Amino acid sequence: MAARRGERDPPDALQNRFHAERASKERRWQLLFTQYTVNPLHPDEFLKLLHRAAVVPREKYSEPQTESQEIGWHTTPLVPFDHNDTRFYFPRRTTEITIHGYPAPRG
Template identity: 70%
Template sequence: MADRSSDRGPPDALQNRFHSERANKERQWQLVFTKYTVNPLQPVHMVARKPMSWHENVHEPTDDEFLNLLHRAVLVPRKKYSEPQTESQEIGWNTTPLVPLDRTDRRFYFPRRITEITIHGYPAPRGEKS
């Protein structure tokens, strides 16, 4: 059986031009990332260090930018953003009451009441048998 490489002729100039044009277009839209950080939208799981490992017990200086990123990732959305980011966050975003609570106003204050009708729902005190 003949060697396959000997059957091939020189590369076609048109085919070569297509390949170089495609490579140039891909390189134009390619983004090269040189700085890597933690994604603030993903939860961070910390792993405990090994106490007997010498290279993990070496104290390194703390990176303030990284710590700020971690603290921001833990915050609730209400403290991260000034307004809701999704439709679901709009529900319950504003929790301040429209009318201030006034316990003397019977229109807006309904305390629990114990009456003869509702007393049977509460458990009897221990020691008493009814």
């Protein structure tokens, strides 16, 4: 009798035995690893990789790799900083107007 569409005939006993034997042979050679260690033949490569992962991007690469890294990548000032140059140096100063912003001394 033919099987309906979408249904399968039950597997015969020979095919079932074949699949069971194959599965048992495969399980015999499978190993489950739960503990991982450094390769004893090349421990330095792993340590280099581990240390490189901890380095900040500016020390890893010469140029920014993404658009967001471009912001703040170059931090050296274009003009040398000079405290006597009033164009770029604005220290805080107290004047008669700014003194009124401070709380009055209690006495």
